Amino acid sequence: MNDINTETRDWEATNRSVTLKLAFWTFAWVATLALATFGPKFLWDARSLLTLIAVLVNVGAGIGMIIAMIGHLKSLDELMRQIQLEALALALGAALIAGMAWSTMADLAILPFKAEVAHVIFFTVAVYALGLYAGHRRYR
Amino acid sequence: MKNRLKVLRAERDWTQADLALRLDVSRQTINAIEKGKFDPSLPLAFKAARLFDLAIEDIFDDEAEE
Numbered sequence: 278m279n280d281i282n283t284e285t286r287d288w289e290a291t292n293r294s295v296t297l298k299l300a301f302w303t304f305a306w307v308a309t310l311a312l313a314t315f316g317p318k319f320l321w322d323a324r325s326l327l328t329l330i331a332v333l334v335n336v337g338a339g340i341g342m343i344i345a346m347i348g349h350l351k352s353l354d355e356l357m358r359q360i361q362l363e364a365l366a367l368a369l370g371a372a373l374i375a376g377m378a379w380s381t382m383a384d385l386a387i388l389p390f391k392a393e394v395a396h397v398i399f400f401t402v403a404v405y406a407l408g409l410y411a412g413h414r415r416y417r
Numbered sequence: 418m419k420n421r422l423k424v425l426r427a428e429r430d431w432t433q434a435d436l437a438l439r440l441d442v443s444r445q446t447i448n449a450i451e452k453g454k455f456d457p458s459l460p461l462a463f464k465a466a467r468l469f470d471l472a473i474e475d476i477f478d479d480e481a482e483e
Protein backbone atom coordinates (compact mmCIF):
# COMPACT_ATOMS: atom_id res chain seq x y z
CA MET A 278 0.00 0.00 0.00
CA ASN A 279 2.90 2.35 0.66
CA ASP A 280 4.04 2.47 -2.97
CA ILE A 281 0.77 3.83 -4.27
CA ASN A 282 1.35 6.67 -6.68
CA THR A 283 0.62 10.02 -5.05
CA GLU A 284 -1.51 10.96 -8.07
CA THR A 285 -4.08 8.36 -7.11
CA ARG A 286 -6.91 9.57 -4.94
CA ASP A 287 -9.14 7.92 -2.47
CA TRP A 288 -12.21 7.41 -4.65
CA GLU A 289 -14.49 6.70 -1.72
CA ALA A 290 -13.44 9.83 0.19
CA THR A 291 -14.06 12.03 -2.85
CA ASN A 292 -17.39 10.35 -3.50
CA ARG A 293 -18.41 10.78 0.14
CA SER A 294 -17.73 14.51 0.01
CA VAL A 295 -19.75 14.97 -3.21
CA THR A 296 -22.58 12.85 -1.81
CA LEU A 297 -22.67 15.01 1.33
CA LYS A 298 -22.93 18.09 -0.88
CA LEU A 299 -25.86 16.51 -2.72
CA ALA A 300 -27.50 15.60 0.60
CA PHE A 301 -27.11 19.20 1.79
CA TRP A 302 -28.79 20.65 -1.32
CA THR A 303 -31.54 18.02 -1.22
CA PHE A 304 -32.23 18.91 2.41
CA ALA A 305 -32.18 22.62 1.54
CA TRP A 306 -34.69 22.04 -1.26
CA VAL A 307 -37.05 20.00 0.97
CA ALA A 308 -36.76 22.54 3.82
CA THR A 309 -37.43 25.54 1.58
CA LEU A 310 -40.31 23.66 -0.08
CA ALA A 311 -41.83 23.13 3.36
CA LEU A 312 -41.29 26.82 4.14
CA ALA A 313 -42.95 27.91 0.89
CA THR A 314 -45.84 25.48 1.46
CA PHE A 315 -46.58 26.07 5.14
CA GLY A 316 -45.11 29.56 5.63
CA PRO A 317 -48.10 31.44 4.13
CA LYS A 318 -50.46 29.64 6.49
CA PHE A 319 -48.47 29.46 9.72
CA LEU A 320 -45.71 32.10 9.59
CA TRP A 321 -46.60 35.18 7.57
CA ASP A 322 -50.30 35.14 7.03
CA ALA A 323 -50.32 34.61 3.25
CA ARG A 324 -48.58 37.88 2.34
CA SER A 325 -47.79 37.50 -1.34
CA LEU A 326 -44.31 39.10 -1.38
CA LEU A 327 -42.95 36.80 1.34
CA THR A 328 -44.55 33.82 -0.39
CA LEU A 329 -42.96 34.82 -3.69
CA ILE A 330 -39.55 35.16 -2.00
CA ALA A 331 -39.97 31.74 -0.35
CA VAL A 332 -40.86 30.15 -3.70
CA LEU A 333 -37.85 31.83 -5.39
CA VAL A 334 -35.53 30.60 -2.62
CA ASN A 335 -37.01 27.12 -3.09
CA VAL A 336 -36.39 27.25 -6.85
CA GLY A 337 -32.81 28.42 -6.16
CA ALA A 338 -32.26 25.49 -3.80
CA GLY A 339 -33.74 23.19 -6.46
CA ILE A 340 -31.22 24.49 -9.02
CA GLY A 341 -28.46 23.93 -6.46
CA MET A 342 -29.71 20.37 -6.01
CA ILE A 343 -29.63 19.73 -9.78
CA ILE A 344 -26.07 21.10 -10.05
CA ALA A 345 -25.03 18.95 -7.06
CA MET A 346 -26.62 15.89 -8.71
CA ILE A 347 -24.65 16.52 -11.92
CA GLY A 348 -21.47 16.89 -9.82
CA HIS A 349 -22.34 13.68 -8.03
CA LEU A 350 -22.77 11.79 -11.33
CA LYS A 351 -19.48 13.18 -12.65
CA SER A 352 -17.64 12.12 -9.49
CA LEU A 353 -18.70 8.49 -9.84
CA ASP A 354 -16.62 5.84 -11.52
CA GLU A 355 -17.99 4.21 -14.66
CA LEU A 356 -19.82 1.31 -13.02
CA MET A 357 -21.43 3.48 -10.34
CA ARG A 358 -22.44 6.02 -13.00
CA GLN A 359 -24.01 3.26 -15.09
CA ILE A 360 -25.98 2.01 -12.06
CA GLN A 361 -27.16 5.57 -11.32
CA LEU A 362 -28.13 6.33 -14.92
CA GLU A 363 -30.06 3.06 -15.26
CA ALA A 364 -31.93 3.80 -12.00
CA LEU A 365 -32.66 7.37 -13.12
CA ALA A 366 -33.89 6.18 -16.53
CA LEU A 367 -36.13 3.62 -14.84
CA ALA A 368 -37.50 6.23 -12.43
CA LEU A 369 -38.11 8.78 -15.19
CA GLY A 370 -39.88 6.26 -17.42
CA ALA A 371 -41.94 4.86 -14.56
CA ALA A 372 -42.90 8.38 -13.41
CA LEU A 373 -44.01 9.33 -16.93
CA ILE A 374 -46.11 6.20 -17.37
CA ALA A 375 -47.54 6.19 -13.83
CA GLY A 376 -48.13 9.95 -13.92
CA MET A 377 -50.17 9.73 -17.12
CA ALA A 378 -52.10 6.69 -15.87
CA TRP A 379 -52.71 8.51 -12.57
CA SER A 380 -53.92 11.61 -14.41
CA THR A 381 -56.26 9.55 -16.63
CA MET A 382 -57.76 7.77 -13.64
CA ALA A 383 -58.19 11.10 -11.83
CA ASP A 384 -59.92 12.63 -14.90
CA LEU A 385 -62.30 9.67 -15.08
CA ALA A 386 -62.87 9.87 -11.33
CA ILE A 387 -62.10 6.18 -10.79
CA LEU A 388 -59.62 6.77 -7.96
CA PRO A 389 -61.03 6.14 -4.51
CA PHE A 390 -59.10 9.18 -3.21
CA LYS A 391 -57.85 12.55 -4.45
CA ALA A 392 -54.84 12.28 -6.79
CA GLU A 393 -51.88 14.38 -5.63
CA VAL A 394 -48.58 15.23 -7.29
CA ALA A 395 -46.94 13.98 -4.07
CA HIS A 396 -48.10 10.44 -4.93
CA VAL A 397 -46.15 10.49 -8.22
CA ILE A 398 -43.09 11.99 -6.48
CA PHE A 399 -43.17 9.28 -3.82
CA PHE A 400 -43.59 6.61 -6.51
CA THR A 401 -40.66 8.03 -8.52
CA VAL A 402 -38.34 8.10 -5.50
CA ALA A 403 -39.36 4.52 -4.60
CA VAL A 404 -38.65 3.28 -8.15
CA TYR A 405 -35.30 5.13 -8.17
CA ALA A 406 -34.30 3.52 -4.85
CA LEU A 407 -35.36 0.10 -6.13
CA GLY A 408 -33.39 0.67 -9.34
CA LEU A 409 -30.27 1.53 -7.33
CA TYR A 410 -30.71 -1.54 -5.15
CA ALA A 411 -31.18 -3.81 -8.19
CA GLY A 412 -28.16 -2.27 -9.95
CA HIS A 413 -25.88 -2.74 -6.95
CA ARG A 414 -27.07 -6.34 -6.57
CA ARG A 415 -26.53 -7.11 -10.27
CA TYR A 416 -22.88 -6.01 -10.22
CA ARG A 417 -22.05 -7.33 -6.74
CA MET B 418 -15.08 -10.35 -21.42
CA LYS B 419 -12.49 -12.50 -19.64
CA ASN B 420 -9.57 -10.83 -17.93
CA ARG B 421 -6.48 -11.57 -15.84
CA LEU B 422 -6.93 -8.78 -13.32
CA LYS B 423 -7.37 -11.15 -10.40
CA VAL B 424 -4.19 -13.09 -11.26
CA LEU B 425 -2.15 -9.93 -11.85
CA ARG B 426 -3.44 -8.46 -8.62
CA ALA B 427 -2.61 -11.64 -6.68
CA GLU B 428 0.92 -11.70 -8.12
CA ARG B 429 1.49 -8.31 -6.53
CA ASP B 430 -0.31 -9.25 -3.33
CA TRP B 431 -2.83 -6.45 -3.81
CA THR B 432 -6.37 -6.53 -2.48
CA GLN B 433 -9.29 -5.37 -4.62
CA ALA B 434 -9.27 -2.16 -2.59
CA ASP B 435 -5.56 -1.62 -3.39
CA LEU B 436 -6.19 -2.03 -7.11
CA ALA B 437 -9.29 0.17 -6.91
CA LEU B 438 -7.23 2.94 -5.32
CA ARG B 439 -4.57 2.67 -8.03
CA LEU B 440 -7.14 2.75 -10.84
CA ASP B 441 -9.25 5.45 -9.16
CA VAL B 442 -12.45 3.41 -9.14
CA SER B 443 -14.57 1.75 -6.47
CA ARG B 444 -13.79 -1.70 -5.06
CA GLN B 445 -17.18 -2.88 -6.37
CA THR B 446 -16.09 -1.93 -9.90
CA ILE B 447 -12.92 -4.02 -9.60
CA ASN B 448 -14.97 -6.93 -8.29
CA ALA B 449 -17.51 -6.64 -11.14
CA ILE B 450 -14.71 -6.50 -13.76
CA GLU B 451 -12.89 -9.49 -12.26
CA LYS B 452 -16.10 -11.52 -12.26
CA GLY B 453 -16.79 -10.55 -15.88
CA LYS B 454 -20.04 -8.80 -14.95
CA PHE B 455 -18.87 -5.41 -16.19
CA ASP B 456 -16.62 -4.50 -19.12
CA PRO B 457 -14.35 -1.53 -18.41
CA SER B 458 -14.19 1.48 -20.70
CA LEU B 459 -11.21 1.87 -23.03
CA PRO B 460 -9.60 4.59 -20.81
CA LEU B 461 -9.86 2.33 -17.76
CA ALA B 462 -8.47 -0.63 -19.71
CA PHE B 463 -5.52 1.53 -20.83
CA LYS B 464 -5.00 2.66 -17.23
CA ALA B 465 -4.88 -0.96 -16.07
CA ALA B 466 -2.48 -1.84 -18.89
CA ARG B 467 -0.17 1.02 -17.88
CA LEU B 468 -0.35 0.02 -14.23
CA PHE B 469 0.66 -3.59 -14.96
CA ASP B 470 3.02 -2.55 -17.76
CA LEU B 471 1.27 -4.88 -20.20
CA ALA B 472 -0.66 -4.55 -23.44
CA ILE B 473 -4.44 -4.36 -23.12
CA GLU B 474 -4.87 -7.70 -24.89
CA ASP B 475 -2.54 -9.30 -22.35
CA ILE B 476 -5.06 -8.41 -19.64
CA PHE B 477 -8.42 -8.47 -21.38
CA ASP B 478 -9.60 -11.23 -23.67
CA ASP B 479 -12.52 -10.62 -26.00
CA GLU B 480 -14.18 -14.06 -26.09
CA ALA B 481 -16.22 -13.05 -29.16
CA GLU B 482 -13.06 -13.24 -31.27
CA GLU B 483 -12.53 -16.92 -30.49
